[in-house]
Amino acid sequence: MKRFQMILILLLLTVYSLTAQPTVPFEKGVNLSNWFQESSIQEVQFSRYTYDDFVDIQSLGVDVIRLPINFHGMSSGDPDYIVDPILLDFLDQVIDWTEDLGLHLILDNHSFDSGGATTPAINQPLSMIWQQLAAHFLDRDSTLYFEIKNEPWGISDFIWDTIQQNIVNIIRQTDSNRTLIVGPSSWNSYNNLDDMMNYTDDNLIYTFHFYDPFIFTHQGASWTDPSLEPLVGVPFPYGASAMPPVPPELIGTWVHSNMSSYSSQGNVAHMRSLIDIAASFRASRDVPIFCGEFGVLNHNSDPAQRVEWYRATTHYLDSLDIGWTMWDYHGGFGLFERYSNGMFDHDLNIPLLEVMGFNTPPQTVFVTQADSVGFYIYDDFIGQNILPDFNTEGIVTLYTSNNPKAGSYHLSWSQATLYERIGFNFLPDRDLSRLLNEENLLTYWVRGVGQPVSFDIRFIDTKNALPEDHPWRVTKTISISDIEWDGTWQYVQIPLSEFVETGSWDGAWFDPEGLFDWSDIDVFEFVAEHSDFGTSELSLDEIRIVDQITAGLNESNNPTSFSLSQNFPNPFNPSTTIKFSLTESAFTRLSIYDLNGRVVETLVSEKKEAGVYSVNWNVSGSAVEAGVYFAKIDHGVHSEVIKMLLLK
Numbered sequence: 001m002k003r004f005q006m007i008l009i010l011l012l013l014t015v016y017s018l019t020a021q022p023t024v025p026f027e028k029g030v031n032l033s034n035w036f037q038e039s040s041i042q043e044v045q046f047s048r049y050t051y052d053d054f055v056d057i058q059s060l061g062v063d064v065i066r067l068p069i070n071f072h073g074m075s076s077g078d079p080d081y082i083v084d085p086i087l088l089d090f091l092d093q094v095i096d097w098t099e100d101l102g103l104h105l106i107l108d109n110h111s112f113d114s115g116g117a118t119t120p121a122i123n124q125p126l127s128m129i130w131q132q133l134a135a136h137f138l139d140r141d142s143t144l145y146f147e148i149k150n151e152p153w154g155i156s157d158f159i160w161d162t163i164q165q166n167i168v169n170i171i172r173q174t175d176s177n178r179t180l181i182v183g184p185s186s187w188n189s190y191n192n193l194d195d196m197m198n199y200t201d202d203n204l205i206y207t208f209h210f211y212d213p214f215i216f217t218h219q220g221a222s223w224t225d226p227s228l229e230p231l232v233g234v235p236f237p238y239g240a241s242a243m244p245p246v247p248p249e250l251i252g253t254w255v256h257s258n259m260s261s262y263s264s265q266g267n268v269a270h271m272r273s274l275i276d277i278a279a280s281f282r283a284s285r286d287v288p289i290f291c292g293e294f295g296v297l298n299h300n301s302d303p304a305q306r307v308e309w310y311r312a313t314t315h316y317l318d319s320l321d322i323g324w325t326m327w328d329y330h331g332g333f334g335l336f337e338r339y340s341n342g343m344f345d346h347d348l349n350i351p352l353l354e355v356m357g358f359n360t361p362p363q364t365v366f367v368t369q370a371d372s373v374g375f376y377i378y379d380d381f382i383g384q385n386i387l388p389d390f391n392t393e394g395i396v397t398l399y400t401s402n403n404p405k406a407g408s409y410h411l412s413w414s415q416a417t418l419y420e421r422i423g424f425n426f427l428p429d430r431d432l433s434r435l436l437n438e439e440n441l442l443t444y445w446v447r448g449v450g451q452p453v454s455f456d457i458r459f460i461d462t463k464n465a466l467p468e469d470h471p472w473r474v475t476k477t478i479s480i481s482d483i484e485w486d487g488t489w490q491y492v493q494i495p496l497s498e499f500v501e502t503g504s505w506d507g508a509w510f511d512p513e514g515l516f517d518w519s520d521i522d523v524f525e526f527v528a529e530h531s532d533f534g535t536s537e538l539s540l541d542e543i544r545i546v547d548q549i550t551a552g553l554n555e556s557n558n559p560t561s562f563s564l565s566q567n568f569p570n571p572f573n574p575s576t577t578i579k580f581s582l583t584e585s586a587f588t589r590l591s592i593y594d595l596n597g598r599v600v601e602t603l604v605s606e607k608k609e610a611g612v613y614s615v616n617w618n619v620s621g622s623a624v625e626a627g628v629y630f631a632k633i634d635h636g637v638h639s640e641v642i643k644m645l646l647l648k
Contacts, residue, residue, distance in 0.1 A: 029064035068110030117154025220299030238266030295333035389423035450536030
């Protein structure tokens with residue numbers, strides 16, 4: 001009896017020791033990769049994700065988002081490393097969304113010093129950047145976390161730990177309460193956790209990454225050394241009859257060696273033993289840990305075996321009460337079907353969601369519908385479901401704040417050479433046939449500086465599976481005489497019906513055959529088709545497709561209709577832009593009202609001439625609380641109201 005009681009006590013103590021391990025305040029989430037990882041803020045397509053996307057992500061059961069950010073690239077560089085204020089503005093909006101939704105958000109410093117191994121010199125940029133970030137985000141909720149640096153490598157554990165401790169100290173000089181995330185050297189390897197110093201801070205989370213067995217998770221990867229693109233068909237779990245031969249170009253490399261030992265490593269038991277290394281570190285140090293990255297590239301892996309790997313990994317992490325953020329959401333390691341458009345309602349990988357414990361929203365087959373209303377291609381930001389498709393060695397600036405025609409920014413393009421282009425890729429492809437038949441127009445504002453040059457505007461349709469089909473073009477040439485290159489904004493309207501088919505480039509040139517398909521448009525482009533730009537600069541703003549009634553402005557720069565546009569961004573914090581078009585000279589009042597009908601602020605109260613206007617409402621430093629507000633404009637006999645949401 002005493003022996004039985006002793007065994008029971010030991011079992012209870014074992015259970016207690018497992019359940020009493022320190023945990024992180026979130027459970028499972030995703031990495032939003034390839035959004036803020038660009039080399040400069042001018043390459044970031046901010047509208048790639050919106051508040052609605054974050055709502056969708058949360059609906060899956062996600063409670064944390066890890067946001068990789070190239071802070072180094074989006075700073076001024078040596079010596080001050082001043083973080084680009086546009087980046088801070090964008091991040092403020094993202095944090096508004098996550099705070100409103102109650103999501104945890106990790107700002108992951110996903111920067112690489114010179115693309116090579118981490119060196120001690122990284123201490124300076126890390127110090128300068130985190131000092132600024134700590135001050136800027138000081139008043140944000142505790143659901144915001146700072147991750148010092150992603151995957152340092154090629155640096156000793158002692159040197160990296162010393163640098164990381166220094167950054168923790170610098171942040172603490174400004175922010176004593178923020179939870180910080182630290183990780184080991186060697187690409188945040190679990191094997192290096194035990195080598196980390198005992199940090200003098202008790203508000204840290206320790207992170208590690210997990211991509212084992214590597215020859216399964218990364219088969220098809222092009223960025224490894226050597227490239228794993230030729231590696232196909234490595235199974236999980238291991239099966240002798242299913243193993244592919246070693247690709248000839250990988251014979252004699254570490255890949256060859258790993259394939260030889262895969263029989264003992266390509267199984268669930270071995271994976272668990274590796275994750276146990278991280279769990280043992282947590283127990284020995286009595287600190288919280290989480291797995292910041294893990295995943296399987298979908299290029300060359302078997303889809304069902306890929307799902308099985310995620311099942312094994314997430315179930316074991318969950319059983320150990322280790323929180324995680326998978327890599328990634330939309331990329332090659334992501335939650336969507338391979339080679340799909342990545343649409344939330346149509347392309348989610350349901351078997352993968354199920355094994356990871358995510359919710360599974362209903363999916364439908366996507367069917368292209370003809371656009372019935374116009375849309376913006378660029379309006380401060382590239383439009384939603386449109387990807388930048390720039391093929392130029394020239395300078396493209398997405399967010400030029402110097403004298404935009406409307407809003408906060410405009411797009412500029414300079415130093416282009418012959419045949420270079422800036423394109424906008426519709427994802428999914430769009431059916432513009434109805435807009436063509438209803439006599440819609442392409443409209444935009446343009447400003448030319450320097451020597452006048454001609455350029456082309458064109459739509460390109462989608463190349464289908466038929467061998468005789470090609471990506472056909474319809475084109476409109478804007479000649480030197482069509483606009484004045486005098487530094488003033490000018491309005492351009494082009495009926496879609498005026499675009500003329502000009503042929504196709506598909507490895508060779510094909511003359512037009514009258515086969516352009518307006519129901520399957522892939523790309524819209526501006527093209528340096530006729531000459532180099534030289535020192536000339538082309539600025540563009542308010543690029544859109546609209547019907548004739550609501551086109552907004554005519555060539556004499558007068559609005560054809562009265563309108564109050566929806567504010568942007570919306571929801572917002574701390575500021576938003578409100579645009580309106582006036583058709584006549586009259587007294588104009590634009591006021592903000594709360595839900596009780598009280599005037600919160602009056603932004604415009606004067607006589608205004610006909611034209612298009614833009615005003616900003618900024619609540620920084622004011623007593624205005626979060627909630628729903630209304631903007632109401634009165635202009636002569638006209639009146640209009642929009643609803644806005646302020647987040648704090």
